[in-house]
Amino acid sequence: MAIAQAIGDTIEDQRTPPPDPKKRGRFTPYLLLLPGMLWLAIFFAVPLVFLFSTSLQTPVAGGEVGEFEQTFNFGNYVDTLTDEYYYVPLFRSFIYSGIATILALLIGYPLAYMIAFKSGRWRNLLLVMVIAPFFVSFLLRTIAWRQILADEGVVVGALRVVGLVGETGGIYPSALAVITGLTYNFLPFMTLPIYASLERVDPRLIEAGSDLYAKPFTGFRKITWPLSMPGVVAGTLLTFIPAAGDYVNAELLGTGKNSMIGNRIQYEFFNVRDYPTMAVLSFVLMACIFVMVLVYVRRVGSKDLV
Amino acid sequence: MSPANTPVPVASKPPTTVRFRNWIGNNLLRIYAVLAFIYLLLPVMYTFVFSFNDSGKSNLTWVGFTWNNWANPCAAPDVCQSVINSISVGLVVTLAATLLGTLIAFALVRHRFRGRTTTNLLIFLPMATPEVVLGSSLLTLFLNILVPLGFWTVVIAHIMFCISFVVVTVKARLSSLDANIEQAAMDLYASEWQAFRRITLPLVAPGIAAAGLLAFSLSFDDFIITNFNSGQFTTFPKFIYVADKRGIPAQAYVIASAMFFIALAIVLIGQFAGRRRKEG
Numbered sequence: 001m002a003i004a005q006a007i008g009d010t011i012e013d014q015r016t017p018p019p020d021p022k023k024r025g026r027f028t029p030y031l032l033l034l035p036g037m038l039w040l041a042i043f044f045a046v047p048l049v050f051l052f053s054t055s056l057q058t059p060v061a062g063g064e065v066g067e068f069e070q071t072f073n074f075g076n077y078v079d080t081l082t083d084e085y086y087y088v089p090l091f092r093s094f095i096y097s098g099i100a101t102i103l104a105l106l107i108g109y110p111l112a113y114m115i116a117f118k119s120g121r122w123r124n125l126l127l128v129m130v131i132a133p134f135f136v137s138f139l140l141r142t143i144a145w146r147q148i149l150a151d152e153g154v155v156v157g158a159l160r161v162v163g164l165v166g167e168t169g170g171i172y173p174s175a176l177a178v179i180t181g182l183t184y185n186f187l188p189f190m191t192l193p194i195y196a197s198l199e200r201v202d203p204r205l206i207e208a209g210s211d212l213y214a215k216p217f218t219g220f221r222k223i224t225w226p227l228s229m230p231g232v233v234a235g236t237l238l239t240f241i242p243a244a245g246d247y248v249n250a251e252l253l254g255t256g257k258n259s260m261i262g263n264r265i266q267y268e269f270f271n272v273r274d275y276p277t278m279a280v281l282s283f284v285l286m287a288c289i290f291v292m293v294l295v296y297v298r299r300v301g302s303k304d305l306v
Numbered sequence: 307m308s309p310a311n312t313p314v315p316v317a318s319k320p321p322t323t324v325r326f327r328n329w330i331g332n333n334l335l336r337i338y339a340v341l342a343f344i345y346l347l348l349p350v351m352y353t354f355v356f357s358f359n360d361s362g363k364s365n366l367t368w369v370g371f372t373w374n375n376w377a378n379p380c381a382a383p384d385v386c387q388s389v390i391n392s393i394s395v396g397l398v399v400t401l402a403a404t405l406l407g408t409l410i411a412f413a414l415v416r417h418r419f420r421g422r423t424t425t426n427l428l429i430f431l432p433m434a435t436p437e438v439v440l441g442s443s444l445l446t447l448f449l450n451i452l453v454p455l456g457f458w459t460v461v462i463a464h465i466m467f468c469i470s471f472v473v474v475t476v477k478a479r480l481s482s483l484d485a486n487i488e489q490a491a492m493d494l495y496a497s498e499w500q501a502f503r504r505i506t507l508p509l510v511a512p513g514i515a516a517a518g519l520l521a522f523s524l525s526f527d528d529f530i531i532t533n534f535n536s537g538q539f540t541t542f543p544k545f546i547y548v549a550d551k552r553g554i555p556a557q558a559y560v561i562a563s564a565m566f567f568i569a570l571a572i573v574l575i576g577q578f579a580g581r582r583r584k585e586g
Contacts, residue, residue, distance in 0.1 A: 032410065111339050147366060241436060262438045289436065
């Protein structure tokens with residue numbers, strides 16, 4: 001599965017050094033890079049500069065809604081970050097996506113392990129089944145969860161028969177429903193990279209371990225788990241980052257009390273048309289994610305990867 | 307310490323217990339995996355079942371079974387137009403992103419040059435940036451330089467976030483190939499271009515195809531970035547989002563289910579063809 005491996009390779013890079021470019025033109029690599037990198041520069045990097053500039057603007061005095069001028073007002077950041085209306089959803093985003101990431105790891109790791117080591121000739125089919133949900137629209141699947149978790153849906157019905165919930169189920173809308181949706185939507189992103197790195201683990205290493213009297217669990221802890229770390233790192237990042245910025249799950253499966261930072265950004269843009277606040281929130285979200293990713297990769301890197 | 311007297315941990319227990327425990331161990335994992343698959347596929351099954359629902363305007367509660375939705379998938383207003391829009395965007399994006407991304411992957415794997423680290427960073431960053439930020443920042447650019455929103459702004463946005471995924475996919479395939487094969491071809495008097503076209507390209511083709519499929523599915527399913535940059539232009543996910551406020555027609559479920567089976571067929575045929583080629 002090229003895709004699975006590819007996602008696994010996102011983080012760890014450059015295992016094979018490029019060959020000696022004796023016979024090649026010096027400018028060939030730059031010509032190859034130019035169109036794609038230009039695209040990324042114009043439509044990814046430049047917009048971030050525009051976004052930053054927007055985050056320092058203030059409303060034009062006496063202007064219409066959505067009219068702003070550049071005043072280099074860094075106070076926008078202070079105003080926004082000290083407002084409960086914004087910092088609570090920001091915290092909530094990281095808590096929800098953190099829980100969803102842990103759940104996805106708890107579900108995805110055993111799943112990837114089973115597919116890599118215990119699935120035999122069903123391996124390819126099972127891999128396809130992991131990716132299969134992608135082929136049904138992301139929004140429809142989330143809406144399907146809303147119906148499944150609704151009071152008249154299957155899950156609440158089953159729980160009511162067992163007696164775990166009363167007449168009013170109360171799973172949807174709630175934080176639980178939002179986290180269920182987040183975990184669900186990003187589970188394949190967790191499973192595939194872990195699978196990709198487990199697939200490369202040489203089973204003879206585990207055998208060697210058990211020949212040396214390692215119990216199965218010790219063998220797992222000392223051999224398989226460390227070797228699968230690149231996949232775990234890639235998987236957690238590919239789950240946590242999009243989950244932290246997502247607003248569709250919170251909108252469809254939660255109430256206003258479950259709003260995440262993405263909902264605020266989206267709302268500021270489309271409904272309030274307060275572009276500077278939107279830009280501040282986007283930048284703060286991005287900065288928080290970068291810091292967390294750096295700390296996480298450093299920590300994991302120093303402990304287990306080396 | 308003679309080996310004969312040393313108690314071996316495994317042998318000290320009755321083998322049946324070990325076997326029983328292994329059985330539990332193996333099957334616990336299997337049971338867990340089955341539950342995980344149910345979790346993964348439950349919404350897919352829900353969507354499929356409800357595509358047969360004889361609902362009126364809003365497909366939320368089960369009314370009765372009907373073939374009508376599958377017989378007339380375009381009966382609901384605007385559904386098919388949004389699908390056509392999504393497919394058109396997807397095709398343009400797939401072509402452009404696959405081309406641009408493949409070129410970058412070749413440069414990164416096959417060439418040594420200054421600025422590799424910066425290039426890798428610029429490839430990685432869009433994947434590490436939440437979609438709301440990508441969408442909103444690109445929209446600020448479009449608003450500032452007064453570009454009208456529509457088909458082309460959506461295409462531009464999608465190409466931007468697909469390039470990185472293409473690079474990563476093609477790179478994985480390319481770096482698993484032995485560069486010496488090309489060298490060997492050139493030693494046998496093939497020009498660099500001939501070696502590329504006859505040797506490298508056929509070997510990398512599966513990676514490029516996988517990247518293209520990935521780009522298409524990312525583009526087809528994207529909602530957040532599209533929602534920011536589309537203006538009045540409607541794609542299939544955006545149609546669902548807007549329709550959700552007043553009730554999604556069952557036809558949307560039909561189209562989603564059909565896409566599911568088409569994509570599944572493409573992947574399975576691809577895998578089957580790959581296996582045939584390996585064996586043959």
